[in-house]
Each structure stands twice: as C-alpha cells, then as structure tokens.
Amino acid sequence: MSVSILGSGAFGTALAISLAGNGPVTLWSRDPEQAQILQETRENAPRLPQVTLPPNITATSDIAQAAESDTLLLSVPMQQLRSALQQHAPVLSGKTVVACCKGIELTSGLGPMSVIHEAIPDAHPALLTGPSFADDIARGLPTALTLACGDDALGQDLQRRLTTANLRLYRTTDVVGAELGGALKNVMAIGCGAAIGAGLGDSARAALMTRGFAEMQRFALMRGARPDTLMGLSGLGDLVLTCSSELSRNYRFGLSLGLNQTFDARTTVEGVATARAMSGIAAAEGLDMPISATVADLSSGAYSVTQAIQTLLNRPLKEE
Numbered sequence: 001m002s003v004s005i006l007g008s009g010a011f012g013t014a015l016a017i018s019l020a021g022n023g024p025v026t027l028w029s030r031d032p033e034q035a036q037i038l039q040e041t042r043e044n045a046p047r048l049p050q051v052t053l054p055p056n057i058t059a060t061s062d063i064a065q066a067a068e069s070d071t072l073l074l075s076v077p078m079q080q081l082r083s084a085l086q087q088h089a090p091v092l093s094g095k096t097v098v099a100c101c102k103g104i105e106l107t108s109g110l111g112p113m114s115v116i117h118e119a120i121p122d123a124h125p126a127l128l129t130g131p132s133f134a135d136d137i138a139r140g141l142p143t144a145l146t147l148a149c150g151d152d153a154l155g156q157d158l159q160r161r162l163t164t165a166n167l168r169l170y171r172t173t174d175v176v177g178a179e180l181g182g183a184l185k186n187v188m189a190i191g192c193g194a195a196i197g198a199g200l201g202d203s204a205r206a207a208l209m210t211r212g213f214a215e216m217q218r219f220a221l222m223r224g225a226r227p228d229t230l231m232g233l234s235g236l237g238d239l240v241l242t243c244s245s246e247l248s249r250n251y252r253f254g255l256s257l258g259l260n261q262t263f264d265a266r267t268t269v270e271g272v273a274t275a276r277a278m279s280g281i282a283a284a285e286g287l288d289m290p291i292s293a294t295v296a297d298l299s300s301g302a303y304s305v306t307q308a309i310q311t312l313l314n315r316p317l318k319e320e
Helices: 010-019 032-042 080-085 112-119 134-138 152-160 175-197 202-222 233-242 250-261 269-283 291-301 305-313
Strands: 003-006 025-028 057-062 071-074 095-097 124-129 141-146 167-174
Touching: 003 010, 010 025, 010 134, 025 032, 032 057, 032 124, 071 080, 071 152, 080 112, 080 269, 080 305, 095 112, 095 152, 112 124, 112 175, 124 152, 124 233, 141 152, 141 175, 141 233, 152 167, 175 202, 175 233, 175 250, 175 269, 175 291, 175 305, 202 233, 202 269, 202 291, 250 269, 250 291, 269 291, 291 305
Parallel strands: 003 025, 003 071, 025 057, 071 095, 095 124, 141 167
Antiparallel strands: 124 141
C-alpha cells in the first residue's frame, strides 16, 4: 500500500515519520517553499525540531503526485477540511481518505466523516483519532489510536496497513462516537486549562473532567453514538491526555485565559469552534451542556474567568 499525508504540520509530519517504517510515504505541503525545505533539510524545524525525516519520505507540493497513493491521510484543521476537499476533489475522487482532524464544523455541525461524504461522495472515508501528541509519535514513542470506519472490511485493511512499530490502532465502526469523542474533549481541555490558569487547583480540574465527560456522553448518545465508544481511546483516553498536558493546544489556550495572557493567534485551537457548534446544537435539542456553553462564552470573550466560575458554581444542586 502506498500512503500520502496531505498536510505537513506537526501531526502530519509525525504520521509520515511513523508510517515510513512500513514503506515509502509522500508528505504533501500546500506551500512549495516548505515542501522544498522539507525535502532538502529532512527536518520540519518549526513544528518538530531535531526530528529527522527518514529517506523514504518524499516531500512535495504537487497534489497530483501525492494523490497517486492508494491511501490519503488528511492532516488539516477541521475548519479547513471542507475547503481542502473541495479544492482537490478531482484527484481525491474514489480514493480511500482518512481524516486525521478532530472537531465539529462550525457552519454545519458535522464531523469530519460527514464532511468527506458531502464533499467527495464517492470517496472511501475513515477517521484516525485518539490520545496522541505529534512529538511522541515522531520520536517513536508508543501511541494507541482509534481507527473508525463504517465499512468494517476497509477498516480491517487500514488497521493492518497503518499500524506501525510505535502506532497501535484499535478499530471501530462507530464513526459518530469516535468523531464526537475526539471533538468534544477539546472543549473540556479549554475549561481545564482555564481552571488551572486561574489557580483553582487539581481538584477543580478533576471535577471539570468528570462532569465534562458526562456532557460528552450525553451529547454523543443524542447523536447516535454507542456508549462504549466514549469509554475508549477516542473519548476518555483523549480527554485524560488533553486535559492534563501543556502539549495540548486547547489546554494551553485555556491556561492563557485563566492567566489573562495573550495566546498566539496562529495556533489552531479546534475546541473554540467546537464549543460554539455543540452549544448551539445542544440548545436547539434542549440538551443541558453547562460546561460546554460556559467554555463557548469564555472563549468568545463574553465571560471572564470569574464569571464563568460563578456561572457553574451557582447552578442548581442535583443528583450525579
């Protein structure tokens, strides 16, 4: 099987490095200059410093060359996924396409698999998600992920082909559950980061993670997910990692809110758009999602951290 990674950010580059242990990999960048630098220096210095690209990785900005592969992994931000698919639809048509992004599209409320279905109806889609940091994968550290695919035969084939020496994949056909677990945990990570930044302590973080996980389950079940999926890598596993490490962009964004510090606007924070999207859907469905709604208001500047804390603490008492 030949593999191409579309997107040469930290995660795309890390996947390319891991998959290179199985055979040749093409790493596509939309920026010709960046592709040339990757090819010549064998390093993605801005994103993964001091990690060398194996010799069997070919960096290119030629989408036609990248699309010659059997399987294409899309490592682009969730809010840019649809435009990327539409732009390259002619060469992606009929291909096996694996989304490697987490989130809910703000304009439609859809996850990555549904966006692929709409943008390229004849593609064969799958989703790679779960608790992972690019630096860990790139350095060969053991990582376990969820591979979600509605076509179980295709899922089994991809599971065999995309598993590497340090990347272990677990398979599920519950696409909705895998999508939502990966998306919603980013919202909770913002809240946990804000709590720690504001000096509320680890007990407050534990409470937010636990009650946030209850919201994740509530929302996912409403959308048709299986309960056991949220208990796995793409739900609970990803939640634990993202809410407890400063390597998480969403956690760092929340931390900056709690500390009242400026955050680098160039850094992708998927949880901001996801919080807005899921809060709107929850309100329309009459679903109680207080942490998600508060994170949406906090992220948009509608609430200060103090107001966000008071909003949650002043809610009516209830049974767990």
